Amino acid sequence: MDRLIEAITNVQNPSVVGLDPTEALVPPQVVASFAEEVRDSVDSPEELPAAQLAVAYFEFNRTIIDAVADIVPAVKPQIAMYEALGPAGVDVYTMTCEYAAQQGLYVLGDIKRGDIGSTAAAYAHHLSGVGADAAAGDDAADNGESIIFDPWHEDAVTVNPYLGTDGITPFVDAAVASDKDIFVLVRTSNPSSSELQMLDLADGTKVYEHVADLVEGWGAETRGQHGYSRVGAVVGATHPEEGRALRKRMPHTFFLVPGYGAQGGTAQDVAGMFDETGSGAIVNSSRGIIGAWKKSGRYSESMSADQALELVAESARQAAIDMRDALRFAVYR
Amino acid sequence: MDRLIEAITNVQNPSVVGLDPTEALVPPQVVASFAEEVRDSVDSPEELPAAQLAVAYFEFNRTIIDAVADIVPAVKPQIAMYEALGPAGVDVYTMTCEYAAQQGLYVLGDIKRGDIGSTAAAYAHHLSGVGADAAAGDDAADNGESIIFDPWHEDAVTVNPYLGTDGITPFVDAAVASDKDIFVLVRTSNPSSSELQMLDLADGTKVYEHVADLVEGWGAETRGQHGYSRVGAVVGATHPEEGRALRKRMPHTFFLVPGYGAQGGTAQDVAGMFDETGSGAIVNSSRGIIGAWKKSGRYSESMSADQALELVAESARQAAIDMRDALRFAVYR
Numbered sequence: 001m002d003r004l005i006e007a008i009t010n011v012q013n014p015s016v017v018g019l020d021p022t023e024a025l026v027p028p029q030v031v032a033s034f035a036e037e038v039r040d041s042v043d044s045p046e047e048l049p050a051a052q053l054a055v056a057y058f059e060f061n062r063t064i065i066d067a068v069a070d071i072v073p074a075v076k077p078q079i080a081m082y083e084a085l086g087p088a089g090v091d092v093y094t095m096t097c098e099y100a101a102q103q104g105l106y107v108l109g110d111i112k113r114g115d116i117g118s119t120a121a122a123y124a125h126h127l128s129g130v131g132a133d134a135a136a137g138d139d140a141a142d143n144g145e146s147i148i149f150d151p152w153h154e155d156a157v158t159v160n161p162y163l164g165t166d167g168i169t170p171f172v173d174a175a176v177a178s179d180k181d182i183f184v185l186v187r188t189s190n191p192s193s194s195e196l197q198m199l200d201l202a203d204g205t206k207v208y209e210h211v212a213d214l215v216e217g218w219g220a221e222t223r224g225q226h227g228y229s230r231v232g233a234v235v236g237a238t239h240p241e242e243g244r245a246l247r248k249r250m251p252h253t254f255f256l257v258p259g260y261g262a263q264g265g266t267a268q269d270v271a272g273m274f275d276e277t278g279s280g281a282i283v284n285s286s287r288g289i290i291g292a293w294k295k296s297g298r299y300s301e302s303m304s305a306d307q308a309l310e311l312v313a314e315s316a317r318q319a320a321i322d323m324r325d326a327l328r329f330a331v332y333r
Numbered sequence: 334m335d336r337l338i339e340a341i342t343n344v345q346n347p348s349v350v351g352l353d354p355t356e357a358l359v360p361p362q363v364v365a366s367f368a369e370e371v372r373d374s375v376d377s378p379e380e381l382p383a384a385q386l387a388v389a390y391f392e393f394n395r396t397i398i399d400a401v402a403d404i405v406p407a408v409k410p411q412i413a414m415y416e417a418l419g420p421a422g423v424d425v426y427t428m429t430c431e432y433a434a435q436q437g438l439y440v441l442g443d444i445k446r447g448d449i450g451s452t453a454a455a456y457a458h459h460l461s462g463v464g465a466d467a468a469a470g471d472d473a474a475d476n477g478e479s480i481i482f483d484p485w486h487e488d489a490v491t492v493n494p495y496l497g498t499d500g501i502t503p504f505v506d507a508a509v510a511s512d513k514d515i516f517v518l519v520r521t522s523n524p525s526s527s528e529l530q531m532l533d534l535a536d537g538t539k540v541y542e543h544v545a546d547l548v549e550g551w552g553a554e555t556r557g558q559h560g561y562s563r564v565g566a567v568v569g570a571t572h573p574e575e576g577r578a579l580r581k582r583m584p585h586t587f588f589l590v591p592g593y594g595a596q597g598g599t600a601q602d603v604a605g606m607f608d609e610t611g612s613g614a615i616v617n618s619s620r621g622i623i624g625a626w627k628k629s630g631r632y633s634e635s636m637s638a639d640q641a642l643e644l645v646a647e648s649a650r651q652a653a654i655d656m657r658d659a660l661r662f663a664v665y666r
Contacts, residue, residue: 020452046482050463080448080455085463086484090423112448114493115413116523119353122413130383130418149379151419160447162495162518164525185495190449192497199543200535207540210532 001181001232001254002224003155005279007073007106013324014274014331016108017068017316018258018286019096020078021057025291027299027308031056047088054088057081060312061096064290065103067313068320074106074155076256076284097153106155108256112185114160120167124174126152127182156181158234158256161211168218168231175230176222181254182231184215186246189236189259208242209249216250226279228254235273237265237283244272247280255281261288261323267330278332285323292319334514334565334587335557336488338612340406340439346657347607347664349441349589350401350649351619352429353411354390358624360632360641364389380421387421390414393645394429397623398436400646401653407439407488409589409617430486439488441589445518447493453500457507459485460515489514491567491589494544501551501564508563509555514587515564517548520579522569522592541575542582549583559612561587568606570598570616577605580613588614594621594656600663611665618656625652 008014023031031052038051065075077100082093097107113123129150159171161184171182187197187208197208205213212233219229229252235243237259247255255273259265260283273281292315293299299311341347356364364385371384398408410429415422430440446456462483492504494517504515520530520541530541538546545566552562562585568576570592580588588606592598593616606614625648626632632644 022455047484050482050484078448078452078455080446080452084455084458086482087420087424087427088484091420094420112446112493113413114447115411115445116521116526119411119413122355122411122417125417149383149419151380151383151421160445160493160495162493162529163521163523164528164530166523166525188449188496190496190499192499193449195497195547196495196540196544197497199540202533202535207529207532211529214528 001228001230002226003179004074004106004181004254004282005226005228008279008282011071011073012328012332013072014278014282015072015320015323015327016074016076016256016282016284017064017072017289017320018076018078018110018284019061019064019100019290020081020286021060021290022081023053025287025294026053026056026060027293027303027305027312029301029303029305029308030059033305034059050085051088054082054085054092057089058092058095059309060290062099063309063313064316065100065105067317068289069103069105071317071320071324072105074108074282075100076108076110076286078110078286094152101153101155107153108183109152109154109157111157112160113157114163114167116163117166117170120163121170124170126154126157127171127174127178127180129178154180156183156232158183158185160185161214165214165218172218172222172231180230183234183256184211184218184231186211186215186233187235187239187242189238189263189265193236212246212250216253219253223252228252228280232256234258237270238263240269240272243270247273247275257281257283261285262291267326270327271330274331283327285319288323289316289319292316334561334563335559336512337407337439337514337587337615338557338559338561341612341615344404344406345661345665346405347611347615347660348405348653348656349407349409349615349617350397350405350622350653351409351411351443351591351617352394352397352433352623353414353619354393354623355414356386358620358627359386359389359393360626360636360638360645362634362636362638362641363392366638367392383418384421387415387418387425390422391425391428392642393623395432396642396646397649398433398438400650401622402436402438404650404653404657405438407441407615408433409441409443409619411443411619427485434486434488440486441516442485442487442490445491445493447496447500449496450499450503453496454503457503459487459490460504460507460511460513462511487513489516489565491516491518493518494547498547498551505551505555505564513563516567516589517544517551517564519544519548519566520568520572520575522571522596522598526569545579545583549586552586556585561585561613565589567591570603571596573602573605576603580606580608590614590616594618595624600659603660604663607664616660618652621656622649622652625649
């Protein structure tokens with residue numbers, strides 16, 4: 001987790017911008033502006049809407065990334081929004097990750113994968129890339145060269161714990177080998193998260209506390225120079241009391257805190273999820289940043305695509321600054 | 334779940350072939366045979382191994398599908414194996430799903446997605462496809478036409494329950510709207526599944542039993558004419574006693590049973606997961622079918638790619654027949 005912690009320190013801003021585009025969050029004139037460009041790229045007319053939206057998502061993301069790259073340490077693209085468009089969307093997810101990485105940002109892929117051991121090992125290629133050994137017939141492999149192809153461009157991914165240790169170990173191994181990190185779901189920000197996570201266990205703890213103990217253990221051998229392991233935890237901003245208790249329970253586990261802003265979490269709510277030095281957590285906001293243009297009062301349908309993107313950029317940057325300053329005030333006291 | 338149940342009845346075979354290719358499961362001469370074909374399709378040399386393997390995976394899958402399409406009702410591609418190759422692999426995943434569907438097979442996408450409500454709604458497009466409303470600027474949308482683009486070609490997907498009801502509802506809604514199904518992880522087949530799923534709750538039940546009750550409830554409004562809902566459960570073949578108990582506990586929930594064969598489950602182990610009419614479950618085998626050629630004793634490195642694929646086809650078909658007959662003997666008594 002050292003790379004993320006140092007990136008946060010460099011900009012004095014423990015926040016991450018969620019790149020979760022939806023049709024409603026991209027100005028319609030931006031989508032429309034790609035109608036001609038994609039027309040020749042698809043095999044059949046019914047693919048057009050998805051292809052057009054995918055290209056628009058990338059332009060939108062690039063605008064956001066350019067607007068915030070000097071003030072935030074990281075971005076968190078949510079792969080679901082891209083998978084919703086099919087393979088063309090997945091392409092744009094990887095292009096977004098690559099572009100963000102090129103701008104010096106730490107890229108946290110919110111993929112929430114989780115499976116049994118042998119299958120988790122396949123998902124772990126999100127972190128480790130594809131080695132030259134992947135194609136037995138390849139000349140380069142025959143020559144003993146080690147070509148690594150990293151199609152995903154993620155510095156970390158989120159992982160689901162429901163399948164237990166053998167579904168986690170492959171990700172930890174890949175993280176160690178590639179100087180990357182993972183974040184395991186512990187206490188999610190959504191309303192019905194309590195149905196499973198808050199159940200009382202016979203030993204007096206709750207399910208999420210048991211998962212928290214597993215997570216702290218999974219990371220034990222991977223602590224970096226700042227004291228945090230490569231195995232982080234997802235702890236929703238909407239659960240401030242539990243977050244505060246988890247901070248004590250998991251002293252070597254870095255937190256990814258979703259649920260700030262649009263989902264209701266405030267800077268005060270998340271303050272207890274940081275350690276006494278102001279480290280230990282990074283707070284995500286998605287709609288609050290990338291959808292800020294809709295609340296600016298300055299949008300008009302008559303704007304050109306370029307004008308709309310300019311408004312997106314200005315609004316996102318201001319919202320990111322406001323969030324940074326709110327977190328600085330609440331955390332770096 | 335009616336379509337799946339009728340497909341099973343048609344071939345009198347409650348089994349599904351897992352299409353989980355790995356480099357080790359595809360004969361090397363098949364991979365090598367695509368070296369020339371992919372050379373011009375990639376932007377940089379390091380992409381070659383993944384691109385070559387992706388094309389080989391599709392050829393391998395098509396061979397398996399052709400070999401078993403008349404004797405099995407369904408296939409279950411595991412998306413992790415494809416994601417391991419990056420976007421080129423995801424393309425091949427969708428091509429595999431599409432080809433299987435064209436051969437009349439029910440396609441069960443093993444994607445194990447799970448997220449908070451608004452994000453789960455994005456993942457649910459795996460089932461619902463992309464509507465014409467996806468691109469606001471599209472002419473067809475302006476004309477009020479309803480073009481649905483289905484990039485994934487899945488009849489069902491697997492879903493992770495850790496986030497609770499609001500992460501499930503969007504999938505259920507999409508399944509109902511599209512005449513499709515979902516399967517929620519309840520008791521997985523892997524060794525460390527017990528770490529979380531077998532925990533004792535304060536009320537005397539176990540975590541997986543609580544999840545089972547949630548799953549039965551999530552499907553309650555979606556029961557089909559055969560008595561089973563659109564919300565199935567994943568119950569590992571490696572837990573025969575729990576599977577038998579779950580069969581009673583979840584009378585309207587169809588089971589997807591992984592872990593047969595290579596993972597250790599036998600036809601006797603899974604028999605208790607069927608209902609008294611021999612319905613109620615479908616059993617998956619992946620390596621046992623698609624890797625049967627490696628255990629045939631007939632493979633030789635000197636074979637041509639076509640000869641190797643012929644061996645793959647014959648071995649897979651025989652293994653699928655053996656599994657069908659073992660299940661018929663154990664279940665349809």
